[in-house]
Amino acid sequence: xxxxxxxxxxxxxxxxxxxxxxxxxxxxxxxxxxxxxxxxxxxxxxxxxxxxxxxxxxxxxxxxxxxxxxxxxxxxxxxxxxxxxxxxxxxxxxxxxxxxxxxxxxxxxxxxxxxxxxxxxxxxxxxxxxxxxxxxxxxxxxxxxxxxxxxxxxxxxxxxxxxxxxxxxxxxxxxxxxxxxxxxxxxxxxxxxxxxxxxxxxxxxxxxxxxxxxxxxxxxxxxxxxxxxxxxxxxxxxxxxxxxxxxxxxxxxxxxxxxxxxxxxxxxxxxxxxxxxxxxxxxxxxxxxxxxxxxxxxxxxxxxxxxxxxxxxxxxxxxxxxxxxxxxxxxxxxxxxxxxxxxxxxxxxxxxxxxxxxxxxxxxxxxxxxxxxxxxxxxxxxxxxxxxxxxxxxxxxxxxxxxxxxxxxxxxxxxxxxxxxxxxxxxxxxxxxxxxxxxxxxxxxxxxxxxxxxxxxxxxxxxxxx
Ligand SMILES: Cc1cc2nc3c(=O)[nH]c(=O)nc-3n(C[C@H](O)[C@H](O)[C@H](O)COP(=O)(O)O)c2cc1C
Numbered sequence: 001x002x003x004x005x006x007x008x009x010x011x012x013x014x015x016x017x018x019x020x021x022x023x024x025x026x027x028x029x030x031x032x033x034x035x036x037x038x039x040x041x042x043x044x045x046x047x048x049x050x051x052x053x054x055x056x057x058x059x060x061x062x063x064x065x066x067x068x069x070x071x072x073x074x075x076x077x078x079x080x081x082x083x084x085x086x087x088x089x090x091x092x093x094x095x096x097x098x099x100x101x102x103x104x105x106x107x108x109x110x111x112x113x114x115x116x117x118x119x120x121x122x123x124x125x126x127x128x129x130x131x132x133x134x135x136x137x138x139x140x141x142x143x144x145x146x147x148x149x150x151x152x153x154x155x156x157x158x159x160x161x162x163x164x165x166x167x168x169x170x171x172x173x174x175x176x177x178x179x180x181x182x183x184x185x186x187x188x189x190x191x192x193x194x195x196x197x198x199x200x201x202x203x204x205x206x207x208x209x210x211x212x213x214x215x216x217x218x219x220x221x222x223x224x225x226x227x228x229x230x231x232x233x234x235x236x237x238x239x240x241x242x243x244x245x246x247x248x249x250x251x252x253x254x255x256x257x258x259x260x261x262x263x264x265x266x267x268x269x270x271x272x273x274x275x276x277x278x279x280x281x282x283x284x285x286x287x288x289x290x291x292x293x294x295x296x297x298x299x300x301x302x303x304x305x306x307x308x309x310x311x312x313x314x315x316x317x318x319x320x321x322x323x324x325x326x327x328x329x330x331x332x333x334x335x336x337x338x339x340x341x342x343x344x345x346x347x348x349x350x351x352x353x354x355x356x357x358x359x360x361x362x363x364x365x366x367x368x369x370x371x372x373x374x375x376x377x378x379x380x381x382x383x384x385x386x387x388x389x390x391x392x393x394x395x396x397x398x399x400x401x402x403x404x405x406x407x408x409x410x411x412x413x414x415x416x417x418x419x420x421x422x423x424x425x426x427x428x429x430x431x432x433x434x435x436x437x438x439x440x441x442x443x444x445x446x447x448x449x450x451x452x453x454x455x456x457x458x459x460x461x462x463x464x465x466x
Contacts, residue, residue: 003202003227004109004246005294009062012048012074019047019070019080026053030129030137034299037064046071046303050294057126063297065203066304069382072311075203076226083382084330087318090226090311094211098224100231100242108234108245110198115287116238121166122284125249126295131267135276137163138266141298141308142197142251143209144171145241148182148216149189154241155179156209156219158308160300161197161251162263167284170263171195171255172277178215183255183280192254194239195282200248200296202227203308210309212316220244238285248296249289253282267301270338270412306339313339313366320365321345325358332381333369340368340410344381347374349436356402359432368410373433378446390435394443404430 001007012020021040027033033051040047046068051061065071070080076089127137139161146155157179162170173180186193208223224230233242239252264276298304314331321328327348333339343366345358355374362372373387380386395401409416409428418425437443 002232002246003204003229005062005200005202005248005296008065008075008202009048009050009294012071015074015080017047018045019068019074020050021047022050022052024052026055027051028055029057029126031132033061033063033128033297034130034302037067037299037302041067041302054126057295059126059293059295061126061128061295061297063299064302064304065296066206066298066307067302069307071203072207072307075207077228083332087311087314087330090207091315091318093226093228094222094312094315096225097218097221098228098230099218100220100224100233102242103232103234103245105232105245108232108243109290110243110245110247110250111234111237111288112291113289114237115289116285120284120287122163122169122251122287123166125287126297127163128297130299131273131301133273134266135162135262135264138300139163139169139197139199139251140300140305141206141296142199143201143205144179145196145198145243146179146182146193147241148178149185149191151216153216154218154220155182155215156223158206158209160263160266161282162266162279164261164281167253168261169251169253169282169284170261170279171282172263172266172279181215186255187257190257192256194236194241195253195255196236196239196241196243197251197253197282198243198247198249199251200294201244201246205231205244206308207311211312236286237288248293249287251282251284252286252288253284255280255282259283268412269300269302269305270414271301272412272414274412303335303339307335310339313368317343317362317366321358321361324361325354327354328358329377330381331362334382334384334387336384337371341370341413343369343372344387345372345374346377346379346381347436348377349439352439355434355436356432359402359434363404363407363430363432367408369430370409370413370428371431371433373435375435376437379435387435391433394435394437395433400434402432402434404432 048064073080073086078089204226211222232245234245243250259281260278263279265273268274329346332344358374359372379390
C-alpha cells in the first residue's frame with residue numbers, strides 16, 4: 001500500500017486517542033472544527049481530529065495532522081515517546097532524497113472522478129472559514145505544483161487559497177517564495193502559468209514541501225526521502241504538469257498575467273489577523289478526486305501551521321550550530337514561541353562561555369528567533385516547564401542575559417519595529433539567556449531519583465484501575 005493519507009490515518013488509529021480522535025456527531029462546516037481543536041488544546045490535548053459528519057457534505061474532514069511533536073514522530077515512523085530522535089531521523093531521511101516515478105497502475109486514485117467545465121464548483125468542497133474575522137473560506141494545506149519556465153524545474157510549496165467563485169481561487173505567495181519568483185517570470189513573458197494543487201496526503205509530503213533550498217531543489221524527491229519510497233506521479237488532465245497519484249483531491253488551473261484580487265484579513269499563525277493584500281488568482285480548469293475523498297484541512301492560527309516546517313528549521317539550525325558548538329545535544333523551536341521566536345538549545349558544556357557562544361550562533365543563523373535559551377543537557381528542551389525551571393534556578397539576569405537590538409526579524413511578529421521604532425517594521429530585539437551552570441565554581445547537585453529505580457516503576461502498577 002502506498003504511503004498516503006489513508007495509510008497514515010490507519011497508522012495513527014493504532015496509537016489511540018492521544019494522537020487521533022474521530023468525531024461522529026454532526027458539525028457545521030465553519031468555525032466549529034477550529035473551536036474544537038482550541039478546546040482540546042485548553043486541556044493540553046493535540047490529537048489529529050477526523051470530523052466524519054460535516055453538515056451538507058459527504059466528505060469526512062481531517063485536521064490537526066501536525067499539532068504535536070508526537071504526530072511529527074509518527075510521520076517519520078519514530079516512537080512518539082522519543083522526541084530527541086525525531087530530528088535525527090528527519091535529517092537522515094532528508095539527506096537521502098528519492099526521485100519521483102511515473103505511476104504505473106493505470107488511472108491514478110486521485111483521478112477516479114474528473115470534473116471539468118460546468119462540473120467545476122469549488123463551493124462543493126468542504127472548504128471552511130476557520131476564524132470569525134477571516135474574509136472567507138480558505139484551502140490551507142494544499143501543495144501547489146508549478147514549473148519554472150527558465151530551468152524547467154518543478155516547484156512545490158504550500159500556499160493558502162481563498163474561494164473566489166465556482167472556478168476561481170486566490171493564491172497568496174510572498175515575494176521571497178520560489179512559486180512567486182516563477183509566477184513573475186511567466187507574468188514578465190505575458191504568459192499564463194499552469195498550476196496544480198494537491199490536497200490530502202501523507203504528512204511527509206507537506207513536511208517535504210516546506211523544505212528550503214535553491215529554486216531547482218526538488219521537493220518531490222525530498223518527499224520521497226522522507227517517506228522512504230518514491231512519489232508516484234500521474235499527468236494532469238488539463239494542464240501540463242504531473243501530480244501525486246495517491247492524493248485525495250487535485251485542483252488544476254492557470255494563473256493569467258495581471259489577474260489579481262484582494263485576500264484577507266486572515267487569522268495567521270502568530271495568533272493575530274494578517275492584513276489584506278492583492279494576490280494572484282487561479283482559474284480552475286479541473287477538479288480531480290477519489291470517489292470517496294477525505295478532505296484535509298489545517299487550522300492556520302494554531303500550532304499545526306508552524307509545525308509543518310518545524311523539523312526543516314530545526315535541522316538547519318542544528319547543522320549550523322554543530323559547526324560552532326560540536327557538543328550540541330539538541331535544538332528545539334517550541335510551540336510556546338509560535339515555533340519561530342523561542343529557541344531552546346542544549347549543550348554538553350566543555351569550556352566557559354560556550355553557552356553564550358551557542359546563543360550567538362543561533363541568532364546569527366536564523367533571523368526569526370528572538371529569545372534563545374541555552375541549557376545544560378540535563379534539561380529537557382521539549383518541556384517548557386523544565387526550561388523555565390533552569391531559568392529560575394541557574395540565571396542571574398545581569399550576567400547571564402545578553403540583548404542585541406535592531407536586528408532583522410519576522411514580519412508576522414506584531415511587536416516588530418522600524419528603524420525609528422515609531423511604527424511597525426521588520427526589526428526585533430534578540431535575547432540570549434545562558435542557563436548553563438558555571439564551570440569555575442561548584443554548583444549544587446540536582447535532586448533526581450536513581451535512573452534504575454525510575455525505569456523500574458510503571459505507574460499502571462500503582463494507580464487504581466480505570
Ligand atoms: C500550512 C502552511 C501554509 C503556508 N501558507 C503560505 C502562504 O499562504 N503564502 C506564502 O507565501 N507562504 C506560505 N507558506 C510557506 C511556504 O509554503 C514555504 O515557505 C515553502 O517552502 C515555499 O515553497 P517555494 O518557495 O518552493 O515555493 C505556508 C507554509 C505552511 C506550512
